[in-house]
Amino acid sequence: MKKLTYLTFSLFSIFSFAQEVSKERLHTVLETLASDEMKGREIGTTENDSAANYIAKLFKENNLEYCTGNSYLVPFDYKGKTAYNVCGVKKGKTDKYLGFSGHFDHIGMSKDPKDNIYNGADDDASGITTLVGIADYFKDKKPDFSMVFMAFNGEEKGMLGSKAISKDQNLDKIYNNMTTLFNFEMVATESAFGKNALFMTGDEFSDLDELFNKNAANGLKINPDPYASEQLFYRSDNVNFVKKKIIAHSFSTVDMTKVTHYHHENDDINVVDFDNLTQIVNNFGKTLEKLNPKNFTPKYNEKVKF
Ligand SMILES: [Zn+2]
Numbered sequence: 371m372k373k374l375t376y377l378t379f380s381l382f383s384i385f386s387f388a389q390e391v392s393k394e395r396l397h398t399v400l401e402t403l404a405s406d407e408m409k410g411r412e413i414g415t416t417e418n419d420s421a422a423n424y425i426a427k428l429f430k431e432n433n434l435e436y437c438t439g440n441s442y443l444v445p446f447d448y449k450g451k452t453a454y455n456v457c458g459v460k461k462g463k464t465d466k467y468l469g470f471s472g473h474f475d476h477i478g479m480s481k482d483p484k485d486n487i488y489n490g491a492d493d494d495a496s497g498i499t500t501l502v503g504i505a506d507y508f509k510d511k512k513p514d515f516s517m518v519f520m521a522f523n524g525e526e527k528g529m530l531g532s533k534a535i536s537k538d539q540n541l542d543k544i545y546n547n548m549t550t551l552f553n554f555e556m557v558a559t560e561s562a563f564g565k566n567a568l569f570m571t572g573d574e575f576s577d578l579d580e581l582f583n584k585n586a587a588n589g590l591k592i593n594p595d596p597y598a599s600e601q602l603f604y605r606s607d608n609v610n611f612v613k614k615k616i617i618a619h620s621f622s623t624v625d626m627t628k629v630t631h632y633h634h635e636n637d638d639i640n641v642v643d644f645d646n647l648t649q650i651v652n653n654f655g656k657t658l659e660k661l662n663p664k665n666f667t668p669k670y671n672e673k674v675k676f
Contacts, residue, residue: 390655391506393648399428399502400558400647403474403495404639410488412478413453413524413531421474425456425498425521432505434458437518438540446534448524455531456521459544460505462513466663467544469518469551469618470504471532472497473525473607482635489638492624492631494525496642497554500651507655514662518544522607532607536614545611550578550668551618553608556632557650558642561623562596565646566653569593571620572603578617578668585665587656588649597626604675615676617668623650 402408402424409417426442436442437457444455456474476490489495501519508517524530535541561567566589570579573594582592595602602620603609611618623646624632631637 391503391648391651393644395506396499396503396648396651397644400491400495400499400642401639403498404489404491406487406489408489410478410490411474411476413448413475413527414451415478418475418523419454422454422456422521422523425474425502428502429456429458429505429519432458432460432502432509434460434505434519437544438538444535444538446531448530453523453531455523455535457535457541458505458519460508460513460517460519462516464514464516464663465547466515467518467548468515468658468661469520469548469611469616470501470554471520471522471551471607472501472554473522473531474498475523475526475531477526477633480635485635488633488635491639492556492558492637492641493633494555496556496558496647499647500554500557500654503651504655504658507652508658511659513659515549515658516547518548525607529607529610532610536610545614545616548611548616549663549666551608551611551616553606553618553620554622555606555620556622556624558647559623559625559629560643560646561593562625562627563591563593565643566649567591567593568621568623568650569595571595571606571608571622572674573619574598575603575674576617576619576668576670578619581666581668582657585657585660586653587660588653590650590653590657592621600626612674613676615670617670
């Protein structure tokens with residue numbers, strides 16, 4: 371009887387209190403980024419600029435501060451033209467930072483007469499939606515950690531945006547105090563580990579996953595990388611921060627054995643499991659709320675190559 375009451379209470383808690391960030395909100399953000407109007411958000415296009423401006427607008431709504439200068443847009447050179455990363459800060463009780471990132475650019479248009487737009491809903495509008503969702507979650511809260519939210523550009527052309535911003539000395543005051551960077555890359559679908567679960571690239575290089583899971587709320591689980599031989603740890607935006615010796619991993623739900631939409635026109639809103647994404651965003655928020663610079667000090671081991 372006791373057990374049953376507990377179970378009932380747990381389910382009640384999950385369904386009634388866990389949805390601080392609504393499914394509708396995440397749907398709106400992802401749908402906008404992955405819309406046909408954005409024409410696949412390729413770097414160097416006006417639609418790529420539109421996506422950057424849209425993310426800046428969301429950061430403003432969440433009362434984030436600028437990372438540098440007088441704009442959320444952080445310029446860098448792309449083939450002699452200006453392209454932008456987007457960066458916003460949430461001040462917490464301490465000046466130790468947790469970072470959250472994803473890439474908002476995608477691969478543009480194709481020549482398929484039936485569907486010529488690479489909407490990139492999973493890759494990586496889902497990652498941007500996740501970091502915006504986390505910023506939403508903390509909008510009216512004061513976490514122990516300060517937080518920095520970075521939407522990278524030019525990932526699809528060789529991780530150009532994350533490389534540029536990682537070297538931007540105006541952000542050194544943040545980087546020098548950054549405990550961890552969580553980079554979200556393709557989190558729209560149910561993982562090979564089921565719902566409410568992600569995998570972490572390079573899990574063998576640090577104890578971040580163990581520390582996170584110890585505090586994880588509502589059964590959220592970070593799993594080891596099932597595709598470790600692909601070396602995704604060294605092939606995603608997080609690597610530009612690994613080079614700075616910041617604990618930086620990518621988090622994904624993509625099931626490599628099943629995925630058929632990767633860099634195809636059908637990576638559109640229909641592939642997104644919004645119930646799962648909403649659950650992950652809220653449980654991430656709840657978990658992060660428990661972390662502070664004393665109980666969360668992940669470290670690399672000697673296996674990592676900087
Ligand atoms: Zn991607």
